[in-house]
Amino acid sequence: MAARLDVRKTYKLYVGGKFPRSESGRSYEVTDAKGRFVANAAKASRKDARDAVLAARAAFAGWSGATAYNRGQVLYRVAEVMEGRHAQFAEEVARAEGLTAAKARAVVDAAIDRWVWYAGWTDKVAQVVGAANPVAGPYFNLSVPEPTGVVAVLAPQASSLLGLVSVVAPVVAGGSTCVVLASERRPLPAVVLGEVLATSDVPGGVVNLLTGVTAETAPWLASHEDVDALDLAGAAPLPGEDPTVDWGALEAAAAATLTRVVRPAGSGASGEADGAVEPDWTVLPDGPRRVLAFMETKTVWHPKGR
Amino acid sequence: MTATTPALTDRVRDVLGSTTLDDASLRRWLHGLPGVDEVGAHGRAAMLGTRSIKTTSKAWALDLAVSMVDLTTLEGADSFGTVRSLCAKARVPDADDPACPKVAAVCVYNDLVPVAVEALAGSGVKVAAVTTAFPSGRASLAVKLADTRDAVQAGADEIDMVIDRGAFLSGRYLKVFEEIVAVREVCDEAVALHGRRAHLKVILETGELSTYDNVRRASWLAMLAGGDFIKTSTGKVSPAATLPVTLVMLEAVRDWAALTGEIIGVKPAGGIRTAKDAIKHLVLVHETAGERWLDPDLFRFGASSLLNDLLLQRRRMRTGVYASPDRLTLAT
Incomplete structure (x- = not known):
């Protein structure tokens, strides 16, 4: 019997619910933790980033307009589908991060649990941070959090799945839509997450995943007028390496178009332009901070009276 | 059938090569036109669509495209307010950039022509009215002429008429021809009223003509009858303007100019939504009809959402960052 030919997988982008190749036609080599060739991934260009923002903007009305409860159900469904792909995730994470099979499985468990944790927050954040404010006048004064819009996310460079889930889930749980730059050197778990999202009930365009060189595409997203917030988690380099992303410049570009910015961990309150480190994503967040980082507070005054 | 109808x-006799004007002579002439190579037309349109236009050429093309837009609103819900705001947008497309050109015209239903004429007075932006029982064209000739006369008297600079597709498809070419001639005569009445004639655009509604051969025939028939422009579609039927259809029509005006010396304009309308589409059309114009047609007097885009995308691209080229539609007026 003839030897069976391998059916190799083409890793593509995930934009607007579809899996396009890069508009530029480029790809780059992805290696495992030991530097051995694993696959060619699509290398997104600025135009792919632009298309992704368009897709995210188009999806925003539907996603933010869905009830919080419904968003929670949809996100929980994502966790179910991730569970079904557990083995595939574990294999990709083990290769990307150089973990043993057992440790990789534990990372995937944690990532699914993190997704469920954020799914639970969808219909609870408004109760936690919303308020009926006491005011000196005959008014009902109510504050409610609302999703900010389109969020550009630089996903963590080291933690290719748990870190990714920890930054993407809070954005979509709050009702925003996002364009995610996956870990530059460890992009493959993000591509699998894209396949999970495409086969769950998340509307196309709510999450858009781009693989490629972070320092190349990030400035276009930071300066994009139609991006409402920027998460710089992925500006922190891989442990022991020099930073390739100048997150201070990204923040400055974002400021020019009034884009909300979440600085990377370790950058300090004063915002010195280096020192970004990747936090330990296995630690459960102490509250929905990341959800609220991508929400705006709307306060309404309504006259009382009979 | 008499040998000499007024038309x-x-x-017409010279072009037709016939001393009689009837369905049979028109049919002989139109069906004698060479057939359109459909595969070739698709291939050529696709090939020209891949051409990349960069930096200064792109900036020039975007400005030209803005100046070619017939900013259109043809909804049942149109009110005085929507037309006025559209006219304000036509005068000053991008309030952030005084260098942005004005659009060519505003296109409305005929009852809203007075509103548009008032709002655009002195701006140089033309007012186009759709008439002749737009979009179906299913009305008697008397009604169509009254419809047109109404718009002409109200001060429309341009009349967009629809042909009778039913008559065209069933081979009653003379009826189509005579209707265009009659509407053109009404357009000429504008000379007495406003000191200039109203330009006549003839909408072929290519989405209903089924074949490229028919598009070519309808184009020639409309030009023979005296249309100043041939226009692809009403925008109410899908498919509307596609690149191959525009290609066939551009070939028709090119060949007509070679035959008669008359320069006829082309207006693709409907379905052109992005700056990229618009630039593809401009490439097609340049490569098919020639540079002479890269002029708002001879080429127009019938569109509404196209303008905002053109403005976003202009803004992107000016500022270096991707622009947000939030910064523009009228989200269409």
């Missing part, structure tokens, strides 16, 4: 001028 059988020397000009």
Whole structure:
């Protein structure tokens, strides 16, 4: 019997619910933790980033307009589908991060649990941070959090799945839509997450995943007028390496178009332009901070009276 | 059938090569036109669509495209307010950039022409009205002429008429021809009223003509009858303007100019939504009809959402960052 030919997988982008190749036609080599060739991934260009923002903007009305409860159900469904792909995730994470099979499985468990944790927050954040404010006048004064819009996310460079889930889930749980730059050197778990999202009930365009060189595409997203917030988690380099992303410049570009910015961990309150480190994503967040980082507070005054 | 209907001028007789003007002679002439190579038309349109236009050429093309837009609103819900705001947008497309050109015209239903004429007075932006029982064209000739006369008297600079597709498809070419001639005569009445004639655009509604051969025939028939422009579609039927259809029509005006010396304009309308689409059309114009047609007097885009995308691209080229539609007026 003839030897069976391998059916190799083409890793593509995930934009607007579809899996396009890069508009530029480029790809780059992805290696495992030991530097051995694993696959060619699509290398997104600025135009792919632009298309992704368009897709995210188009999806925003539907996603933010869905009830919080419904968003929670949809996100929980994502966790179910991730569970079904557990083995595939574990294999990709083990290769990307150089973990043993057992440790990789534990990372995937944690990532699914993190997704469920954020799914639970969808219909609870408004109760936690919303308020009926006491005011000196005959008014009902109510504050409610609302999703900010389109969020550009630089996903963590080291933690290719748990870190990714920890930054993407809070954005979509709050009702925003996002364009995610996956870990530059460890992009493959993000591509699998894209396949999970495409086969769950998340509307196309709510999450858009781009693989490629972070320092190349990030400035276009930071300066994009139609991006409402920027998460710089992925500006922190891989442990022991020099930073390739100048997150201070990204923040400055974002400021020019009034884009909300979440600085990377370790950058300090004063915002010195280096020192970004990747936090330990296995630690459960102490509250929905990341959800609220991508929400705006709307306060309404309504006259009382009979 | 008499040998000399009023429309059988020397000009028509020369082109037609016939001393009679009837369905049979028109049919002989139109069906004698060479057939359109459909695969070739698709291939050529696709090939020209891949051409990349960069930096200064792109900036020039975007400005030209803005100046070619017939900013259109043809909804049942149109009100005085929506037309006025559209006219304000036509005068000053991008309030952030005084260098941005004005659009060519505003296109409305005929009852809203007075509103548009008032709002655009002195701006140089033309007012186009759709008439002749737009979009179906299913009304008697008397009604169509009254419809047109109404718009002409109200001060429309341009009349967009629809042909009778039912008559065209069933081979009653003379009816189509005579209707265009009659509407054109009404357009000429504008000379007495406003000191200039109203330009006539003839909408072929290519989405209903089924074949490229028919598009070519309808184009020639409309030009023979005296249309100043041939326009692809009403925008109410899908498919509307596609690149191959525009290609066939551009070939028709090119060949017509070679035959008669008359320069006829082309207006693709409907379905052109992005700056990229618009630039593809401009490439097609340049490569098919020639540079002469890269002029708002001879080429127009019938569109509404196209303008905002053109403005976003202009803004992107000016500022270096991707622009947000939030910064523009009228989200269409």
